[in-house]
Amino acid sequence: MARIGYARVSTVDQDADIQIDKLKTEGCEVIRTEKVSGASRAGRVELETIIQFLRPGDELVVTRLDRLGRDTRDVLNVVHECEQRGAYVTVLDPHVSTRGEMGHVILTVLGMVAQMERRFIKERQREGIVRAKEEGRYKGGKRRLDHEAIRTMKANGLSPSEIAKQVGCSRMQVYRVLSAG
Known part of the structure; x- marks a missing residue:
């Protein structure tokens, strides 16, 4: 039985050090990290690698549910795929595990909250862009990559x-x- 940590940040200018430290403290032998949006599973190579190598009794550990994803269906699919391999998913904050039946219910609710939060963020962002355009201050997002x-x-x-x-x-x-x- 291995505890495998997964840390994710959304952009290249963020770092996952705090997540990695928490996962190490929790006893994760292996920690995979990536810098990619959690809006969908597209392009999340490290997460796919973890899922493919899970064995019965292993545990996928994340610091918060939104690190696993911000779409309820994606989160539930990840949990399902882990369970198909006989593995568990544990979220550290708040502490929830799929080892018990109640954990599934809580993860479903938390997944819905994460998805709703993402929608609110996008809505506020759109409103801010509209206001900035009206005031002539909007110049578009800056390129993060050359x-x-x-x-x-x-x-x-x-x-x-x-x-x-x-x-x-x-x-x-x-x-x-x-x-x-």
């Missing part, structure tokens, strides 16, 4: 995985930049 550098690295023969490591982003972000042309 698209030209990514294209140059690809032209020089680097793989998307190698580019992602050098730039500090997910492979999916590299593919998006390259497909945007």
Whole structure:
């Protein structure tokens, strides 16, 4: 039985150090980390790797449920896939585990709250953008990645995985930049 930690942050300018420290304190032997949005499971390679390698009795540990995902269906699918492998999911804050039946109910409710929170965030963001445009202050979001550098690295023969490591982003972000042309 292994305790496997999963830490996720949404953007390259955030770091997962606090999550990693908590997971280490909880006794996670392996901790996988990625910088990718939790809005969907698309591009979450580290999470998929963990799920594929889970064995019966293993435990996937996250610090908060929103680290697993912000969509109720995605969260429940992750829990289901872990259970299909005979593994459990544990959330540290608030402490909930799928080892007991009540844990499933609580995780479902928390998943719905995380999804609702994401919708509220998006709604406030849209309202702020509309207001900023009306006041002539909106200039659009700033690019976090150097698209030209990514294209140059690809032209020089680097793989998307190698580019992602050098730039500090997910492979999916590299593919998006390259497909945007």
